[in-house]
Amino acid sequence: MNLKMDLVGYLKIKRVSMKNLVYLVASMLVMGRVEAKQINLYNDSTLNGVKFVKGLTWKEVLKKAKKEHKYIFIDCFTTWCGPCKLMENEIFPKKEVGDFYNRNFLSVRCQMDKTDKDEDAVKIWYKDAERIKTEYGMPAFPTYLYFSPEGKLVYRDVGYKDVNDMISIAKNAVNPNGAGRFLKxxxxxxxxxxxxxxxxxxxxxxxxxxxxxxxxxxxxxxxxxxxxxxxxxxxxxYKKEYISIIASLTQSSKDKFFHLFYPNGEKVDSVMAQKGFAHLLVDQIILNEDIYPYLNLEEQNHKDDVSMLVTENSPDWPTYKKKIAAKYDSDFANRTVLQAQVSWYEGQHDYALCAKYFTILINNYSQDNYNRDLDLGLNTVVWNAIFKRSVDKEQIDLAVECMQGIVERQKARGLYAGLYLDTYANLLYKAGRVKEAVEKEEEAIQQAIKRKQSETLINEFRETLDKIKTGKPTWPRYIDKNDFFGNGLM
Known part of the structure; x- marks a missing residue:
């Protein structure tokens, strides 16, 4: 399934943690075909769902919560956000969600953008919305903020949630001994x-x-x-407890402990029991320092480095390789430039070249060089460049192999497991492995039902399964080899 995110987004990231990147992608993960229309601030479409407080300012909500000794839940949304619309229409109206939230919280909806159609109830929250955004951060939309009756933030989460997760995070928020870590x-x-x-x-x-x-x-x-x-x-x-925190602090080749990861990162890999752990960190630093900034010259202010300018609508990849190889070695240079090429051409909608470099990357570097956080981007490339457009058997088979690894790594992530299974099933079907495709799509449906995910998502999976069983293409259209990829736009 398409994660609805162009990897060109990666090119705009500078010194951002991978965790925040995952939040950004996860918030888009289940958009499907939902249109982000104007959102109803109070969601009065059901008597069973979450009841959102009306007509109170943030100061008045705090006062009311303290008096009633209730926790506070704020749904921070925007009018253009697809996942926000899904939450409004398919999760907040659920009786199970409403029962728990209405019993334990004063619930508030806070619109984080401004439009010409805003009602007075939205406008009186403009200043509060800005302060909340500044003080607590909005890594993605929707963002959910949970406060104690005293007004202290006790939990925060982001992105689309199914019924189970929405109740689970609320339970954590009201449980000081659970994941309500902010009180501690x-x-x-x-x-x-x-x-x-x-x-x-x-x-x-x-x-x-x-x-x-x-x-x-x-x-x-x-x-x-x-x-x-x-x-x-x-x-x-060289203990896991230290390497874990040192890795999170090391974001530059100039950082104090970078030498632990390069040039000899094998000991770190052994300590973390993960082959390629050090390479992953060094690769990301190289991308952030030596490639991505130069792909955003105006934003990153590298105007003096004219040799790194885009040449004939494409970056000067040989120059990148040469400079990175001189600073590190040819292995790091080849691998990071390949990753950048996949991201760049996916973002440019040049899916032929995106698929080409993706194939080279997967062929030459094992999936030890990836982790679960990067799987989101890999899935996007596989869906857009190969499932939807490629007729090359080698590319399709490699994509199947790639998705098999992703599905295995993502088993523990229940919310997203069905989405990866759907991509895997579609690729198996395109590769001619119909029986396996049926099995994986059925698994995807069961996962979605088990997680009480949106009917939109479940129906999409069911439609895919029906097409597989009846021999209809699940990709957008059959592609004539003479029109292979066209302009990369569908």
Missing amino acids: YYSLLAKYQLGKKDYKVIPALIDTARYLRQNDVLQDLVKDYEAYIETLPQDQL
Whole structure:
């Protein structure tokens, strides 16, 4: 299934954590064919679903919650957001969701964009919406914020959620001993700011401060923790607890602990029990430092590097390779440039070249060089460049192999497992493996039903299964080889 995200988005990312990237993709993951029409602020279409508070300002909501000793739930949405529309139409009206939220929360809808059609009820929240966005961060839409009766943020999540997940995260929010980690965070942070530095808990504080985008706090925490790590013997750093946090802090080749990952990252791989762990980190740094900025010259202000300018509508890839090979080696140069080429041509809708470089990448580098977070982008490329458009057997077979790995890695991610299974099934069918395709599409349907996902999604899977069983193409159209890819636009 198409994740509805062009990988050109990657090219605009600079020093952004992969976790935030996943939020961005996940929020688009289940858009399907939903149009983002004007959203009903209060969602009064059902008597059974979530009841959203009307006519109160944020200050009045806080006062009411404290008086009634209720938690607060804010659905932060935009009028153009497809997943937001799905949540409004298919999840918030569900009785199971309404029962839990109405019993435990004062629920509020907060529109984060502005339109000419905004009602007065939206306009009086303009200032509050801006403050909430600034203070708590909106990595994607929809964003869900959960506050204690005292008005402290206790949980945050993003993206489309099915019924099970929507109830699960709400339970976490009201359970101080569960995943409502922010209450613990504020308590531990207060002790830290009083000078009581417990280095065993600082990694968790760093993770939460980054998540909440509390940059001033984050800088202090990172500075203290790096100073502490520097006092440790080198051999002691090779423990999973240290490598995990060091990896999250290492975002530049100039960072203090980059040398742990390059040039000899095998020891890190062994500690993390993941082949290619160090390569993944170094690859991302190379992309962020040596490739992506030059593909956005105006934004990144590298006007003096004229040799890196796009030449004849395509980047000067040989120059990238040469410079990266001189700084690292030819293996890193070839692999990262291939990744950039796949992203670039997918974003340019030149799917013929996208498929070409994707095939070279998969043929030459094992899936040890990828992780579950990168699977979102891989799925997009496979769907757009190969499933929808390719008639090349080698490309289709490689895409099947790639999706098999993704499905295996994503088993634990229940919300998205069905979507990957759907892509896998479609490719198996296109490869002529009809029996396996039927099995995988049936699995996708069962996953979606089990997760109580949207009827839109389930019906789409059922339509696909029917086409497979009746021998109809599930791809947009049969492609004449003489018109292979056309202009890359469908």
